[in-house]
Amino acid sequence: MRKTLQLRSKLVLGNLLSVALSGLCGWTVWFSLGEEQLWLAIVVAAGVCFLLSMWLTRTLHDSLQALEVGLLNFKDNEFSVSLHGYGEPQLDSLAELYNQASAKLRSERQFIYQRELMLDKVIQNSPNIMLLVDDNQRIIYANDAARHLFNQGVRIEGMLLGDLIAELPNALKEALNSEHEGLFSINTTNASNTTTGAEELESWHISRGSFSQNNQQHHLILLKQLTKELNRQEVAVWKKVIRIISHELNNSVAPIASMVNSGRLLTKDVGNDKLGLIFDTIENRTAHLSQFISHYAQFAKLPLPRKAPVDWAQLVKQLAQQYPFKLTSELPKVSLELDCVQLEQVLINLLKNAHESGSETELVTLAMQDVTHPVSGIVIIIEDHGIGMSSEVLSQALLPFYSTKQSGTGIGLPLCREIVEAHGGHITMQNRAEGGLSVKLWLPKS
Numbered sequence: 001m002r003k004t005l006q007l008r009s010k011l012v013l014g015n016l017l018s019v020a021l022s023g024l025c026g027w028t029v030w031f032s033l034g035e036e037q038l039w040l041a042i043v044v045a046a047g048v049c050f051l052l053s054m055w056l057t058r059t060l061h062d063s064l065q066a067l068e069v070g071l072l073n074f075k076d077n078e079f080s081v082s083l084h085g086y087g088e089p090q091l092d093s094l095a096e097l098y099n100q101a102s103a104k105l106r107s108e109r110q111f112i113y114q115r116e117l118m119l120d121k122v123i124q125n126s127p128n129i130m131l132l133v134d135d136n137q138r139i140i141y142a143n144d145a146a147r148h149l150f151n152q153g154v155r156i157e158g159m160l161l162g163d164l165i166a167e168l169p170n171a172l173k174e175a176l177n178s179e180h181e182g183l184f185s186i187n188t189t190n191a192s193n194t195t196t197g198a199e200e201l202e203s204w205h206i207s208r209g210s211f212s213q214n215n216q217q218h219h220l221i222l223l224k225q226l227t228k229e230l231n232r233q234e235v236a237v238w239k240k241v242i243r244i245i246s247h248e249l250n251n252s253v254a255p256i257a258s259m260v261n262s263g264r265l266l267t268k269d270v271g272n273d274k275l276g277l278i279f280d281t282i283e284n285r286t287a288h289l290s291q292f293i294s295h296y297a298q299f300a301k302l303p304l305p306r307k308a309p310v311d312w313a314q315l316v317k318q319l320a321q322q323y324p325f326k327l328t329s330e331l332p333k334v335s336l337e338l339d340c341v342q343l344e345q346v347l348i349n350l351l352k353n354a355h356e357s358g359s360e361t362e363l364v365t366l367a368m369q370d371v372t373h374p375v376s377g378i379v380i381i382i383e384d385h386g387i388g389m390s391s392e393v394l395s396q397a398l399l400p401f402y403s404t405k406q407s408g409t410g411i412g413l414p415l416c417r418e419i420v421e422a423h424g425g426h427i428t429m430q431n432r433a434e435g436g437l438s439v440k441l442w443l444p445k446s
Contacts, residue, residue, distance in 0.1 A: 015053065022049030063091045070098055079105040129223035134216060137161040146223075148375045175206050176221065182206065249289065257286045305339035305422050312368070315344060319366075323351035325382075329367040332378050336445055338423055343443075346416045350382045350439050353412065357386025359436055377425070377444040385436040394429060 026045025033040065066083050073081045079102045083095035123130060124144045132141035139156050147153050150164040165173045171186045186202045202225060209220040260283050267275050312331040319325070347366075354364045363385040371379055389397065398417045420427045425443040432438050 014057065018049045018052035021052055022046065059088055059091065063088075063095065067094065067098060070102070074102075074105070077109075079103075079109065127225070129221075131161070131221040131223075133161055133219050133221065135219075139164070140218065149223075152372055152376065172204070175204070179208070180206075181208055253286050253289055256282065257290075260286070305342055305419075307337040307339055307423075310336050310338050310340055310343070315340065315347075316366075318344065319347055319351060322348060323355055323364070324361055325351060325354075325364045325366045326362060327367070328365045329369060332368045332370055334370045334376065334378055334445055336378060336443060338443060339419075342419045342422075346419050346441070347380070347382070349412045349416050354382055354384035354386070354437070354439075357384045357388075357437060359384035359386035363436075371442070375444050377442060380441040380443070381438060383432060383436060383438045385432075385434070388431040388435060388437050389429070394431070397429060398427070 022045040025048045026041040029037065029041040029044045063083075070081050070083060073079070082099045082102060085092040085095060126143060127145055128143075129146045129149055130141075130143045131139060131146050133139055137160055139159050139161060142150075142156050144153070147156055150156055150168075151159075156164060161176065165176050168176075169186045171184055175184050183203060183205050186204060205224045207222045209222075211218055211220070260279050263275075264279055316327060316331065351364065351366070355361065365381075365383045367381045367383075369379045369381070371377055398413050417427050420441055420443065423443055425441060427439065427441050429437060429439050
């Protein structure tokens with residue numbers, strides 16, 4: 001209050017001084033020139049009063065003008081302007097408050113900008129599909145997963161949703177066109193340009209939300225593919241079971257093997273052939289059990305892929321040296337970075353199964369196809385003319401421990417699926433109409 005009175009006092013005193021000096025000047029002119037020049041005295045007095053008032057209030061004018069410019073910048077979201085001091089405590093205090101508000105707004109805007117960048121990064125890298133559309137079903141915002149599903153990774157902002165979903169499976173189109181939320185299933189054979197063509201159901205979930213921004217209604221659509229998540233959880237449970245079983249068996253096998261060696265040493269002078277046979281049998285069975293455990297441990301402790309460019313010609317040559325097959329397509333033109341060792345292991349397992357299916361060797365085929373929709377990548381197809389699989393076997397073939405072979409461990413195909421999914425792809429199997437089995441791997445371009 002004291003400072004306000006000081007500024008007010010200065011303005012009052014300045015006005016009184018202006019009036020007094022202008023009056024003095026007017027009286028001097030009137031006194032010097034006579035009464036007939038009264039009009040001139042009045043003009044001179046008014047002019048002097050105006051000039052003195054302008055001069056005395058110049059600091060106040062400049063500070064208020066600067067403050068007005070600063071507030072206009074605030075209105076335009078520009079917070080970089082600062083005000084300097086004017087030598088007047090009250091005006092300097094006002095300038096300081098303005099500068100503090102400007103700094104606070106700059107800090108808040110930087111924080112919001114960084115938070116928006118982080119949020120956009122999270123959304124863009126989310127595997128869930130996110131679409132923001134207006135009342136006309138025009139795309140306003142889409143994340144990377146949505147762009148790959150609808151338009152091969154190309155930007156779709158500004159396009160109509162109806163145009164983008166024309167080539168999608170019918171179930172997915174119906175879910176997007178309706179207003180319902182919840183779970184739905186897609187039969188991949190319904191899709192044109194599908195990457196696998198295998199008969200399998202994919203589980204999806206759709207959720208919706210609406211909000212108003214800038215007086216316009218926006219609609220948020222979220223799509224989540226649950227099939228991979230369910231498979232991942234299932235495999236995680238199997239891996240945990242395998243680790244527990246392997247740990248317990250290793251704790252038993254190691255002492256047994258040690259006791260066999262000790263028994264041999266203690267009875268080496270006995271000369272009983274039956275004891276030697278017993279020890280040999282125990283040793284062979286413990287060695288077989290250790291090997292059995294190591295196969296499961298390989299599945300439970302699969303390392304992350306070490307990706308490098310694939311030499312397709314060299315890969316095909318190495319595969320043919322182990323299991324002969326007929327290459328029925330050209331080598332891929334798409335450059336992919338994969339773990340070549342893991343990929344070779346997958347293909348060896350699948351070719352081995354094809355040769356053991358009862359098919360003639362020359363009828364085992366391998367084909368590779370470049371694909372671009374919905375995501376650029378490659379499809380590898382291995383086919384045989386064997387006995388195929390029953391529907392029950394097909395539904396469980398990729399599960400750990402499941403095997404129809406007398407000496408099988410039930411790890412080969414689950415290991416193949418684990419490797420393929422670690423590369424972001426998937427594996428499907430189906431019986432061929434003309435007999436035999438068709439196994440298809442889809443691997444995306446890195």
